[in-house]
Amino acid sequence: MGCPQDRQLSQPSLDRLMKLPFPYDQPGAEPPLKEWKGDWKEKNCTFLDGYAGMENLVRPQTKEEEEALVNKFLKGMEKIFSQDTNRAMLQPLLLSFEYCAKCHTCSESCHVYQASGKNEIYRPIFRSEIFRRIAKKYLDSKGNLVGTWRAGDGDLNWETVARLGELAYRCNLCRRCAQTCPLGLDNALLAREIRKIFSQEMGIAPKPLHEKGTMLQLKTGSTTGMTKPAFLDVIEFIEDEIEEKIGKRIKIPIDKKGADILLMHNAGEFMAWPENPAAFAILFEEAGLDWTLSSELMGYDSVNYGVWYDDFQAKQVAEQQFKAAKELGVQRIVLGECGHAHRATAVSMDRSVTGTYYVPRESFLPLLWDLVKTEKLRFDPAKNNFPVTLHDPCNYVRSMGIVMPQRHILKAICPQFREMTPHGVNNYCCGGGGGFAIMNAMNFAEFRKTVSIRMKFKQILDAFADTIGDGEIPKYVCAPCSNCKGAIRDMLEHYGAEAKYNLHYGGLVELMVNALVGMKKPYLEFLAE
Secondary structure, eight states, rough: OOTTTTTSSSOOGGSOOOOTTTTTTTTOOSOOOOOOOHHHHHHBTTTTSEEEEEEEEBBBSHHHHHHHHHHHHHHHHHHOOOOOTTTTTHHHHHHHHHOOOOOHHHHHOOOHHHHHTTTGGSHHHHHHHHHHHHHHHHHHHHEEEEEHOOTTOOTTOHHHHHHHHHTTTTTOOHHHHHHHOTTTOHHHHHHHHHHHIIITTTOOHHHHHHHIIIIIHHHHTTOOOOOHHHHHHHHHHHHHHHHHHHSOOOOOOSOOOTTEEEEEEHHHHHHHTTTHHHHHHHHHHHHHOEBBOOOOTTTTTTOGGGGGGGEEEEHHHHHHHHHHHHTTTTSSEEEOOOOOHHIIIGGGGGGGGOOGGGGOOOEHHHHHHHHTOOOOOOOOBGGSSSSSEEOHHHHHHTTSOOOHHHHHHHHOOTEEEEOOOOOOGGOOOOGGGGGGOOOTTTTTHHHHIITHHHHHHHHHHHHTTTTTTOSSOOOEOOOOOOHHHHHHHHHHHTTHHHHHHOEEEEOHHHHHHBBBTTTTSSSSSSHHH
């Protein structure tokens, strides 16, 4: 890890990656890697594996700059081992830090490591062990920093620190490794704590997460930069689209005081997939629920990218979101199709935001299954009579244990539903988790498209093995998460799978609306063509 900066630890090559099944096992079926050029290759620390996730991870020009950067890292490391500065995460961090048996069970469960062709640098414990060795040398038994680092210390240098920072962004934080660890240790947590050091102490984080995510959200109320007037215009557009599709106008309730439900969406749905919030509106109105959307700052965007890299930023975002709900006086927040919003809002923020800002939060999935089970919604499954498989978003199944409601719904409305292998809590990440789905600067998107999503693409191809070669049969990947949909969209575009093999993706609620008895024409665009 500490070798000279001109020595790249790993060279990207399709030949080294896990092989894909039919029809992408044929020569030339997979797009070649791009030749990347540009000033960033000279300025940024891309000597880990040729990819760059953090645009501002620059090389120090002097010995003094290097010493300042390395000592900032060490100071941040001291803080994450302190009860005063990392109380919320200290206990699970210490358990994962102290008790690893090096059994490598986690490696067999990691989709990035497997997809890379078992490249050693992507092994989950590789980054953890580097981090562990640094901490054990520079912190005492109480977690206090021992002295300062000086250039020339052979056990540590900027190359090691920079490569460790980049390695923290070769992990999707899906926590499949934690689930399979016989000791219950969490290498994803260690990766996230490394990210925290870089952001909170060193001011270094991927720009898409921090500047285009958190900072834009805190400034405008939305990770898309969508202001309140723009949001209201989008709602009017969605109402028009609903009327065109179902022949009836639904007035979406906005800022309704005292409603039972505040429904929160990933703001990206309004911009990229407006058919998704439209489908929620149709289902909620059909079922007669008492609900509303919020037009206030942070009230309509459930995203919280801080959960992936910075506790302080995550808390700021969550407080504003909960404040919007409190001001409306709603009984509960129901989270729409965004997995990382589920994890942040319903799980992680319980450690950070309590008391004044507390509002009950829950997933949309059990709610929708209850509407199906009690027949408040009536369906004609024949409308969805095409092959459908389910992608389980990691943050529903592993972080919250929500496994069966989505399956019960799909079995009720999709006659040709089939599972991926493996599925449920054993599911593999879409490859876009942990912030990867929006990390498109420099050449990081290619790492996502060729490595981190590779296992998911294999699962999809395997699920449709009986029909994948027949372009006349539409096939649908149900991905009830905005983040996952973004990754799967990029995957299908990269491999040309929609055009070649009639392979589509979308959410769960769109399938539900498509199967409603009262629908006169298909809601899904690929069926309407």
